[in-house]
Amino acid sequence: MRYLPHTEDDIASMLKEVGAKSLEDIFSAIPEDCRRKNALSLPEPLTEWELNDHMGNLAHIMAVSPEYKVFMGAGSYEHYIPASVSYLLGRSEFSTAYTPYQPEISQGTLQAIYEYQTLACLLLGMEVANASMYDGASALAEALLMAIRISRRQKKVAVSSLIHPLYRRVVQTYFAPTDYEIVELPYLKNGRTDISNLANMNDLAAVAVQSPNFFGCVEDLKIIGEHAHKQKALFVTSFTEPLAYGLFKTPGSQGADIVCGEGQSLGIPRSFGGPGLGMFATKKQYMRNMPGRLIGQTKDKDGKRGFVLTLATREQHIRREKATSNICSNQGLCATTAAMYMASVGGTGMRELAKLNYDKAEYLKAELKKAGFKISFVSPTFNEFVVEFPGKSEAAYKRLLGKKIVAGLSLGTYYPELANHYLLCVTETRSKEDMDELVGELKIKN
Structure with a gap:
């Protein structure tokens, strides 16, 4: 939707309709000490194509799929949409x-x-x-x-x-x-x-x-x-x-x-x-x-x-x-x-999709175990699980982020006793190659 600003004539017409002489009159009911005295510190206006470029540049600093391999769920999950x-x-x-x-x-x-x-x-x-x-x-x-x-x-x-x-x-x-x-x-x-x-x-x-x-x-x-x-x-x-x-x-x-x-x-x-x-x-x-x-x-x-x-x-x-x-x-x-x-996926499709999510998570879990990582909890899981990264986990996480891999969510923020523990998620959008790359990168010592 394009932004269509009001002209001076539009503003004058509306002010006349409500019985106000100026825009300041509209805010006369607000006490003086509650009003901003100085102008807002806003950047200079951009043309439409400059604004599009600016939004594009902002988008490039976000770690999102498909450019990044995201192994994070924690309440928000990436799935294919029909x-x-x-x-x-x-x-x-x-x-x-x-x-x-x-x-x-x-x-x-x-x-x-x-x-x-x-x-x-x-x-x-x-x-x-x-x-x-x-x-x-x-x-x-x-x-x-x-x-x-x-x-x-x-x-x-x-x-x-x-x-x-x-x-x-x-x-x-x-x-x-x-x-x-x-x-x-x-x-x-x-x-x-x-x-x-x-x-x-x-x-x-x-x-x-x-x-x-x-x-x-x-x-x-x-x-x-x-x-x-x-x-x-x-x-x-x-x-x-x-x-x-x-x-x-x-x-x-x-x-x-x-x-x-x-x-x-x-x-x-x-x-x-x-x-x-x-x-x-x-x-x-x-x-x-x-x-x-x-x-x-x-x-x-x-x-x-x-x-x-x-x-x-x-x-x-x-x-x-x-x-x-x-x-x-x-x-x-x-x-x-x-x-x-x-309705599009149907009952059979939901079962197949759920089984795919489960199987992929189990594959990654097994590969991490083989690589010497500890899976924190033994209970059955669905498409995400907790793994402990020994040593300097923050450094490893940042190194992986530099390689465009988001290696889960650090649990230390929410559960202080689980420092160096990460919640990893795998859905149908992650391939075997993606998971193998994650495990391979985690094997590299900092």
């Missing part, structure tokens, strides 16, 4: 970020979201899914608040320390102004959540874990769910890599009451961190406590199939004190993308 998704998404009928309010003129968009909800339920093994949340982190926070609403009296939630650190930070932000308590569950030496203290915890509204967790390890959801239910708490499962459920049992089949997470892997480009897709599903009995919106299917007066905004339990629609959430929109375009991706 051409059908890109084509369909470009159609003007779908280019909107919102669930519309006028069902009579928005049947196409409403049906697309309805199909997304159906496919999300199938993928996660749940009975009902909403029209999407902002992202995986906000979906988890909303899930825990939902569990507290359902339990009514309990105001304590147990959260695994192996849930994505940034997700846990968002939960803390949501809970900070409340009197709700967050209890963090530690992790075991095998890379799974330690639930041994659950039996000693009273007044729990929910127990939340992530699988595959932040270390890439697959949690035993069935056992954790049984322990949560013994405490009369809801079992909340989170995820950052939904593709894993093409290979492993669904959270719903393992006893989950609420399933939430990030759907970026389902056809959405990484795009330097956004946008994302907050997937959210639950059991039918908890439907009216679910945040966000729900698209339903109905019939019109002529008996033809139609789609409507069935539930919208938010403060803009009902009395604020009865709202389940203040979420104002859903990620409509991203949810539509995910539906297109799941």
